[in-house]
Structures are given as C-alpha cells and as structure tokens.
Amino acid sequence: MQGYKKKRQLAFEEREQELLYLAEELMDTLGFAALTMDKLVAACDYSKGTVYNHFSSKEDLLCAICTRSMQVELQLFERALQFNGNSREKLLALCFAYRLHALLNPTQFYCVLSAKTPAVLEKASPVRLEQQQELEQALSAVADAVFEQAVLNGELTDGRGHSAGEFTFAIWALMFGTNALFNAASEAHMLKPLSADQTLLLNTNLLLDGMKFSPLSHEHDYAQSWQRVADEIFAEEVALIKRNGE
Amino acid sequence: MQGYKKKRQLAFEEREQELLYLAEELMDTLGFAALTMDKLVAACDYSKGTVYNHFSSKEDLLCAICTRSMQVELQLFERALQFNGNSREKLLALCFAYRLHALLNPTQFYCVLSAKTPAVLEKASPVRLEQQQELEQALSAVADAVFEQAVLNGELTDGRGHSAGEFTFAIWALMFGTNALFNAASEAHMLKPLSADQTLLLNTNLLLDGMKFSPLSHEHDYAQSWQRVADEIFAEEVALIKRNGE
DNA sequence: GTCACTTATTGACGGATCGTCATAATAGTT
DNA sequence: AACTATTATGACGATCCGTCAATAAGTGAC
Numbered sequence: 001m002q003g004y005k006k007k008r009q010l011a012f013e014e015r016e017q018e019l020l021y022l023a024e025e026l027m028d029t030l031g032f033a034a035l036t037m038d039k040l041v042a043a044c045d046y047s048k049g050t051v052y053n054h055f056s057s058k059e060d061l062l063c064a065i066c067t068r069s070m071q072v073e074l075q076l077f078e079r080a081l082q083f084n085g086n087s088r089e090k091l092l093a094l095c096f097a098y099r100l101h102a103l104l105n106p107t108q109f110y111c112v113l114s115a116k117t118p119a120v121l122e123k124a125s126p127v128r129l130e131q132q133q134e135l136e137q138a139l140s141a142v143a144d145a146v147f148e149q150a151v152l153n154g155e156l157t158d159g160r161g162h163s164a165g166e167f168t169f170a171i172w173a174l175m176f177g178t179n180a181l182f183n184a185a186s187e188a189h190m191l192k193p194l195s196a197d198q199t200l201l202l203n204t205n206l207l208l209d210g211m212k213f214s215p216l217s218h219e220h221d222y223a224q225s226w227q228r229v230a231d232e233i234f235a236e237e238v239a240l241i242k243r244n245g246e
Numbered sequence: 247m248q249g250y251k252k253k254r255q256l257a258f259e260e261r262e263q264e265l266l267y268l269a270e271e272l273m274d275t276l277g278f279a280a281l282t283m284d285k286l287v288a289a290c291d292y293s294k295g296t297v298y299n300h301f302s303s304k305e306d307l308l309c310a311i312c313t314r315s316m317q318v319e320l321q322l323f324e325r326a327l328q329f330n331g332n333s334r335e336k337l338l339a340l341c342f343a344y345r346l347h348a349l350l351n352p353t354q355f356y357c358v359l360s361a362k363t364p365a366v367l368e369k370a371s372p373v374r375l376e377q378q379q380e381l382e383q384a385l386s387a388v389a390d391a392v393f394e395q396a397v398l399n400g401e402l403t404d405g406r407g408h409s410a411g412e413f414t415f416a417i418w419a420l421m422f423g424t425n426a427l428f429n430a431a432s433e434a435h436m437l438k439p440l441s442a443d444q445t446l447l448l449n450t451n452l453l454l455d456g457m458k459f460s461p462l463s464h465e466h467d468y469a470q471s472w473q474r475v476a477d478e479i480f481a482e483e484v485a486l487i488k489r490n491g492e
Numbered sequence: 493g494t495c496a497c498t499t500a501t502t503g504a505c506g507g508a509t510c511g512t513c514a515t516a517a518t519a520g521t522t
Numbered sequence: 523a524a525c526t527a528t529t530a531t532g533a534c535g536a537t538c539c540g541t542c543a544a545t546a547a548g549t550g551a552c
Binding site for chain 1: 277278279305356359360361362363364365367368369375378379406408412415416418419420421422423424426427429430433434445448449451452453454455456457464
Binding site for chain 4: 008036037038039048049052056057058
C-alpha cells in the first residue's frame with residue numbers, strides 16, 4: 001500500500017532527525033572528540049544495527065549533521081534577506097547570519113569544518129556528500145541572487161566580466177576562513193586581541209570594496225548596518241548568545 | 247655529562263623527524279584516514295612506547311606534522327620575498343607560495359586543515375599547540391613586514407588606522423578558506439568549472455584592491471606577475487607539479 | 493485467524509586501534 | 523663490577539567500529 005510505505009518513510013526520517021539531535025547533544029556535553037557510535041547507540045532507544053541503517057559510518061553521521069546544519073543556516077539566510085537596505089547591506093546581513101550560525105551552534109560549525117577534511121570526505125557515503133553539495137549550492141544561490149540584483153541595480157558595475165558565482169565563492173571563502181581561524185584560535189586558548197565581529201566586518205568591507213560594490217565602505221557606515229542587522233533581524237538570537245556568553 | 251645529554255637530545259630530535267617523515271609517507275601511500283599509530287610503529291624500528299614518548303596521541307602526531315609543514319612553508323615564504331617587484335607583488339608571491347605548498351604537499355595541508363578541528367585541538371599536547379602558534383606567528387610576521395614596508399613606500403596609504411596584523415589576518419583567512427574549499431571540492435569530485443589559480447588570483451586581487459594597495463589590479467597585470475613568480479622563483483616546483491599532475 | 497513471505501531490528505562478535513605500564517635493557521657513575 | 527637513572531619494549535585492557543546471522547515485526551492471501 002502506498003500510504004503504508006509513506007508512513008514508514010516518514011518514521012524513518014523522523015528517527016534520523018532524532019538521532020542527529022542526540023548526536024549533537026552528546027558532542028555538546030562530552031566534547032567533540034568523544035562522540036562515538038557506541039555511545040550514540042547507548043544513548044538512543046535503538047540498536048547498533050538500526051543506527052548503522054541510517055549512517056554508514058561515523059563520518060557519514062558527521063556529514064549528516066553537517067547538512068542539517070546547512071539547512072538551518074539556509075533559514076537564517078532567508079531571514080537575513082529581509083533586511084531593509086541596499087544590496088551590499090543584504091550581503092552583509094548574510095555574513096552576519098553565517099557568523100551567527102557559527103556562534104549559535106558551535107558543534108555544527110565543527111562538523112562543517114570537519115566535513116572539509118579528507119578523513120571525513122573519504123568515508124562519508126556518496127548520497128550524503130551529494131546532499132551536502134546540494135545544500136551548498138542552495139546557500140550559494142542566495143548570495144548569487146544578491147550579487148545579480150546588485151548588478152541590475154547598478155550597485156555593482158565593474159565590468160571585468162566576473163560572474164556572481166565567482167564573487168560568491170570569494171566571500172564564502174573569506175567567511176569560512178575567518179570563522180575557522182577564529183574558532184581554532186579560541187579553542188587553542190590563543191590571545192584574541194581583536195574582536196571577532198570587528199574583524200569579520202573589516203574583512204567583508206575590504207573584499208566588497210575590492211569588488212567596487214557601492215556604496216563603498218568609506219561612503220557608508222557599515223558598522224551601523226551590522227548593528228542594525230543584529231537589532232532588526234536577529235535580536236532574539238543575539239540576546240541568547242549574550243546570555244550564554246556570561 | 248653535558249656532551250652526553252646533548253647527543254642524546256640530538257638523537258631524540260632526529261628520530262622525531264624520522265617518525266614524522268614516515269607518518270607522512272604512510273598517509274601518502276595508504277590514504278589520509280589510514281594512518282594509525284600501530285602502523286607507524288610497525289613501519290618504524292622503534293616500539294610503541296618509544297613512539298608514544300614522542301607523541302602523546304595520534305592527534306599530537308598530526309599537530310607535529312602540521313608544525314613541520316609550516317616550517318617548510320616558512321622557507322617557501324622566504325624565497326617568495328626574493329621576488330623582484332613592488333610590495334603588492336611580493337604579497338602575491340607569498341600567496342603563490344601558500345598555494346604551491348598546498349599543492350606540493352597535499353598531505354601536509356590536510357594536517358593543517360585538521361589541526362583547525364576541535365577534535366584535534368582537544369587532544370593535542372599543550373607544548374605542541376604552543377609550537378604551532380609560534381610558527382603561525384612567524385608566518386604572519388613575514389606578511390606583516392610586507393604590509394609595513396608598503397606603508398613606508400606609500401603603496402598602502404589608507405589611513406583608517408588598520409594595523410598590518412589585521413590585513414595579514416584578512417589575506418590569511420582568504421587564502422586558507424579558498425584552499426580549503428578547493429581541496430574539499432576536488433576531494434568530493436565536484437565539478438570544478440573555475441581554475442584554482444585564476445580564482446586564487448581573483449580573490450587576492452579583490453581583497454588587496456579593497457585595501458587600496460597600489461598599484462590596483464586595473465593598473466597592473468597581476469596575472470603576469472603571478473606567472474613571473476612561477477617562472478622566476480618557483481620554476482622547479484611548478485615543473486614538479488606539472489609532472490605529477492600527468 | 494493463520495500461514496507464508498517480506499522487511500526491519502537486534503546485539504553478540506571479530507578485527508582494529510588506542511594508550512598504558514610493569515618489565516627489561518641500556519648507559520653512566522662509583 | 524655493582525649500582526642507579528634513564529629509556530625502550532611489547533603485551534595488555536579498554537574502546538571502538540562495522541558486520542551479520544538470528545530474530546521479530548509487519549503485510550497480504552485465503
């Protein structure tokens with residue numbers, strides 16, 4: 001029967017989410033490296049075989065957490081787009097969302113970082129990797145659209161013939177790198193003389209200025225825009241972080 | 247006796263290098279994830295206890311490979327500085343060296359990437375982490391010096407009061423991110439429509455233009471500079487990569 | 493309601509891997 | 523040669539991973 005299979009399928013997906021949530025929780029409480037398939041099995045109500053029915057390996061599980069992470073990130077992106085401002089400010093809002101996501105869900109960000117590691121890439125299942133790429137595509141598409149709109153609006157006029165995709169990749173790489181290095185630095189108890197937010201803002205300003213994305217940073221107060229994004233779009237989340245930080 | 251201890255110490259360090267080299271070789275041949283302490287022990291002439299006398303854990307070993315990697319990178323940086331050109335071209339040469347290093351030693355780059363992962367950071371020994379930070383400091387210092395020289399030369403005049411360190415961090419994050427994402431993409435057999443070199447060049451051009459680092463990219467043909475770096479400084483290595491690539 | 497058949501679940505198990513530690517060996521000292 | 527301090531050894535216990543034969547649950551036919 002059709003309905004039966006559908007129900008079954010639904011239960012399967014629900015359980016997968018449950019397992020992913022549990023795995024994340026385990027990492028949160030026990031530390032990132034302490035996540036173990038055995039522990040996950042012990043913590044859930046299912047047997048090892050069932051868990052392995054969902055995730056072909058530990059790395060596959062990591063990858064799954066990673067894609068789920070990008071799904072919630074995508075939602076943050078959609079919200080960021082609602083920011084009332086010019087294209088460059090919208091892009092800034094996306095960067096804000098990216099950073100916010102990393103702060104809200106450090107564990108998830110760890111997974112994303114690990115998922116760029118060959119040790120994980122080598123062992124994750126092909127299906128999972130494909131899903132991950134699709135999500136990355138979806139996330140990139142959001143930024144692409146902003147760049148394309150900026151061209152239409154005349155905010156981005158440099159005609160060197162670079163595609164939106166290239167610009168998106170550049171800002172993505174910059175955000176990824178900045179966040180990764182920051183996290184590593186804080187994890188290693190390094191001195192952190194410069195505030196993460198300010199650095200992030202500076203870096204995006206430099207890159208977008210280099211794209212000649214007007215209004216340029218000396219023509220507009222993007223620190224204020226950054227603050228506005230925090231207040232007008234993500235007030236709740238920012239408050240949550242503040243509370244957790246203390 | 248003084249001389250005795252010294253000799254002993256020397257032998258210890260020599261053995262450590264030997265082990266590191268061996269570990270890297272194992273990763274090269276068996277795949278990144280296949281590196282195992284047991285295998286390393288089996289491959290070397292020492293016992294497990296001795297190996298663990300050098301590296302407190304597998305992650306510590308990874309970290310050690312990572313710092314050694316940065317040492318060779320530092321040498322490449324020194325050579326890059328020899329490039330005959332303006333400050334911005336020297337910085338470009340540094341970026342070239344960074345990329346070159348990742349291409350020449352993919353395994354080492356994997357280690358560097360993994361070393362940003364909390365799973366590794368959590369388990370590496372404090373001493374090792376400190377060494378790693380020192381090396382990062384040394385590498386940053388090279389770029390810092392170029393930025394500072396550029397200010398003295400009047401090539402970098404933007405007076406927004408940003409320190410060389412901030413600029414260095416920005417370009418470092420951009421390079422790290424670009425390389426990491428590229429490697430992950432190629433590992434996952436993703437479509438790669440854009441050439442890595444061109445993308446890298448574009449990204450640095452954008453960022454440095456945003457810093458108002460003259461001559462700006464529309465005032466100078468940095469693609470040519472990039473090629474010159476390849477020919478004049480790293481011809482040997484580039485040839486090696488070409489050969490290996492086929 | 494029962495039987496045959498398909499699909500999903502279980503958890504014990506083998507094979508690896510990690511890191512430790514009591515024991516053995518080696519070097520230096522007296 | 524005897525004694526001490528340092529280093530090396532590899533067997534061992536504890537995990538951890540992933541598999542698979544056995545078991546249970548679900549489904550449709552009669």
